[in-house]
Amino acid sequence: MASTNSLSVGQSLSGNQTLVSKDGTFALGYFAPAGSTWMPGGWLGVDLITGEYQSLTSWKSADDPAPGLFGQSMNPDGSDEYVLIWNGTNIYWASGLWNGQYFANVPGTREKTVFNFSFSHNKQRKFATYTINVKSIITRYVVDSEGQGRQWYWLSNTQQWQTEFTQPLAHCDVYSLCGPFGVCDGSSSDSICRCVEGFEPASDQEWRNSDWSSGCSRKSQQLRCEEEEEEDGFFDMPNMNLPPNSVALNNNNNNNISTEVECRETCLKNCSCTAYVYDHINGCSIWKGKIRNLQQLGDGRGESLFIRVSASDLRSSNTGHVAVALGVVAGVVGLLVIALIGLVCVYRRRKKALSASKTEGSSLVHFSYIGLRRITKNFSEKIGSGGFGSVFKGTLLNSTPVAVKRLEGAMQGEKQFRAEVSTLGAIQHVNLVRLHGFCSEGNKKLLVYELMPKSSLASLLFRHDHGSTELDWKLRFRIILGAARGLAYLHEECRECIVHCDVKPDNVLLDAEYNAKVSDFGMAKLIGRDFSRVLTTMRGTVGYLAPEWISGSPITPKVDVYSYGMMLFEVVSGKRNAVSGGDENTVFYPSWAAGKVVEGDVESLLDERLEGEADGAQLTRVCRVACWCVQDVEDLRPGMGQVVQILEGGLEVNVPPLPDSLRNMISSSRSDFILSLNEEQGGDITSLSAGLI
Numbered sequence: 001m002a003s004t005n006s007l008s009v010g011q012s013l014s015g016n017q018t019l020v021s022k023d024g025t026f027a028l029g030y031f032a033p034a035g036s037t038w039m040p041g042g043w044l045g046v047d048l049i050t051g052e053y054q055s056l057t058s059w060k061s062a063d064d065p066a067p068g069l070f071g072q073s074m075n076p077d078g079s080d081e082y083v084l085i086w087n088g089t090n091i092y093w094a095s096g097l098w099n100g101q102y103f104a105n106v107p108g109t110r111e112k113t114v115f116n117f118s119f120s121h122n123k124q125r126k127f128a129t130y131t132i133n134v135k136s137i138i139t140r141y142v143v144d145s146e147g148q149g150r151q152w153y154w155l156s157n158t159q160q161w162q163t164e165f166t167q168p169l170a171h172c173d174v175y176s177l178c179g180p181f182g183v184c185d186g187s188s189s190d191s192i193c194r195c196v197e198g199f200e201p202a203s204d205q206e207w208r209n210s211d212w213s214s215g216c217s218r219k220s221q222q223l224r225c226e227e228e229e230e231e232d233g234f235f236d237m238p239n240m241n242l243p244p245n246s247v248a249l250n251n252n253n254n255n256n257i258s259t260e261v262e263c264r265e266t267c268l269k270n271c272s273c274t275a276y277v278y279d280h281i282n283g284c285s286i287w288k289g290k291i292r293n294l295q296q297l298g299d300g301r302g303e304s305l306f307i308r309v310s311a312s313d314l315r316s317s318n319t320g321h322v323a324v325a326l327g328v329v330a331g332v333v334g335l336l337v338i339a340l341i342g343l344v345c346v347y348r349r350r351k352k353a354l355s356a357s358k359t360e361g362s363s364l365v366h367f368s369y370i371g372l373r374r375i376t377k378n379f380s381e382k383i384g385s386g387g388f389g390s391v392f393k394g395t396l397l398n399s400t401p402v403a404v405k406r407l408e409g410a411m412q413g414e415k416q417f418r419a420e421v422s423t424l425g426a427i428q429h430v431n432l433v434r435l436h437g438f439c440s441e442g443n444k445k446l447l448v449y450e451l452m453p454k455s456s457l458a459s460l461l462f463r464h465d466h467g468s469t470e471l472d473w474k475l476r477f478r479i480i481l482g483a484a485r486g487l488a489y490l491h492e493e494c495r496e497c498i499v500h501c502d503v504k505p506d507n508v509l510l511d512a513e514y515n516a517k518v519s520d521f522g523m524a525k526l527i528g529r530d531f532s533r534v535l536t537t538m539r540g541t542v543g544y545l546a547p548e549w550i551s552g553s554p555i556t557p558k559v560d561v562y563s564y565g566m567m568l569f570e571v572v573s574g575k576r577n578a579v580s581g582g583d584e585n586t587v588f589y590p591s592w593a594a595g596k597v598v599e600g601d602v603e604s605l606l607d608e609r610l611e612g613e614a615d616g617a618q619l620t621r622v623c624r625v626a627c628w629c630v631q632d633v634e635d636l637r638p639g640m641g642q643v644v645q646i647l648e649g650g651l652e653v654n655v656p657p658l659p660d661s662l663r664n665m666i667s668s669s670r671s672d673f674i675l676s677l678n679e680e681q682g683g684d685i686t687s688l689s690a691g692l693i
Helices: 204-207 261-267 311-352 369-375 414-425 457-461 473-493 531-535 558-573 587-600 616-629 640-648 660-665 670-680 686-691
Strands: 045-049 056-061 062-075 081-084 090-094 114-120 126-133 138-142 149-155 160-167 182-184 193-195 200-203 215-217 235-239 246-247 273-279 285-287 294-296 303-309 356-358 365-367 382-386 391-397 401-407 437-439 446-448 508-509 516-518
Touching: 045 062, 056 138, 056 261, 062 138, 081 640, 149 437, 160 640, 193 200, 200 204, 204 303, 215 273, 246 311, 261 273, 261 401, 261 414, 365 369, 365 446, 369 391, 369 401, 369 446, 414 437, 457 508, 457 558, 473 508, 473 516, 473 616, 558 587, 587 616, 587 660, 616 640
Parallel strands: 182 294, 365 437
Antiparallel strands: 045 126, 056 062, 062 081, 081 090, 114 126, 138 149, 149 160, 182 193, 200 215, 235 294, 235 303, 246 285, 273 285, 273 303, 356 365, 382 391, 391 401, 401 446, 437 446, 508 516
16 A cells, blocks of 8 residues: 655545655554545635635545535635535535634634634635644544534544544534434434334445435335325424425415314325424425435424324324323323412412512513522521522422522622623523522622522532442433533533533532533623632632633633533542542542543542443543543643533544643642642632632
């Protein structure tokens, strides 16, 4: 096999080449067809004279280098951005317009770190290119067979490639990833793609190779368009993101469709109609032929889509639902009776509830201070405390238990405080603690949250009573995955990115079913302190703070990633960051743990109370993610969205390098570590050590 002697700027990779570093010390075992990879110095754009596009094209599958359906090029509409595109027709991700300094949606282009992106538009060409500021780094960008663009780093110490960022982040954002009649479900623990009820994979072999582009075909090919003894039916798919290319049959057109029954019958009589949806605002919409880009949303989001299936397939799927339906009917009747009684009670109580009122234009309740004193029994039952204030248990008039946080040292004015509270109240996610309401009377500022029956992760994780724990591995994994999803929502899905600033087990709360709910997000901005002030009051301290924060560098979401990684070490081991073996043997635990991860000995990190009972693949992923999250260089840390993908098994994670700061601490005691930080910060770091043990 031929090989090059060096890696040249702008060089592309071809199927008969391998790459060797300029000093000849190692080979990069990667082979790719020309056109799938974008190397530093190469360009992606269009020749304005010939009209020819310089583009990328994916492989058909991970094992088949034939051209696939996904590609990347400059936007065909002439915009100054590049896009990911399916089958040359459907754009599903865009870099954002070039504003003279960066592409809005591309990681690494806003801050000039190791990547240096640029864009040029002259008479001959319009193109984007990038270079690397650190010569020792080898990197490449690939559009993979699953339609995602990935930037990779080469790790010389492990001789492996590691993903730096992925775009789009979620698999299901890729257009038609699962093919016609395939459903993309990012929360599935099995395959990300599945077939609609009544359908099966069009090619079992391709699906086994994770090539879902052929999609699904009907189990029963015969559909009936006219009313017969046994006509076609519809399978209800709730919580769906409606696919594109629907045909709207409005209420005011000649079809005169004004009910869901009429919408259903119209679809049945149309031989090409394969699905319908009806709502009272938009009326009836139908889909014809093959349906692509079906996405399962879950969590009560999305709409119900009715897919047309043959009577035989519908009958087989409905058999098991009859008993359930009867039970539901009986349950609904019982609930209606109870609800009527409850409504009377609620009405009477609300007439007396003069201490609380809804904030205008918001679902948040504005409590009076007197009202909160009453529901907390004069703040008599304290259930927690932190850098931002104390927490007390209370009970609303409707018997709902709540947690009332009394903020200490809040500096916001009334108008700004209400604005920030309103922003927090609008944030709704299954893995974030819900804010019920607030109180703001002069310097009395309080927040009212839903109460978590199982308290915090820390209270259960570090409780060593008789060597037992109620947190088995399955629960621990579910908790850390939930916390990651909550943080990813704050970082990547909120209208304005929210950096938590205090991620630790104490701020991961658990409901009655041990579902993780991240608490105390948005506190730094809410109470009106700058980050340097928050730094000196947080209980998280050195054990969870990223190096750039301690050194005074700008704060980004990657500080939360670092703290999350430190928390993962604690969840795996059941140990606090600092483990004492006597005054002379106290060590900074993550430094030892990270060394074990790099060595591949993750089993030795597992909490001894679990007696070795853990899923090996999950344990390896968690430990590697933890070590990647605590890298000294924030560019090497994954985003929280990537962390979720790795934990779910959607992204591979390689053996990480050992961070220099942890390597230096392996032979040092914790006291030496704190002393060195103290000296570096001019003596101000002492107050930070309180929460480490």
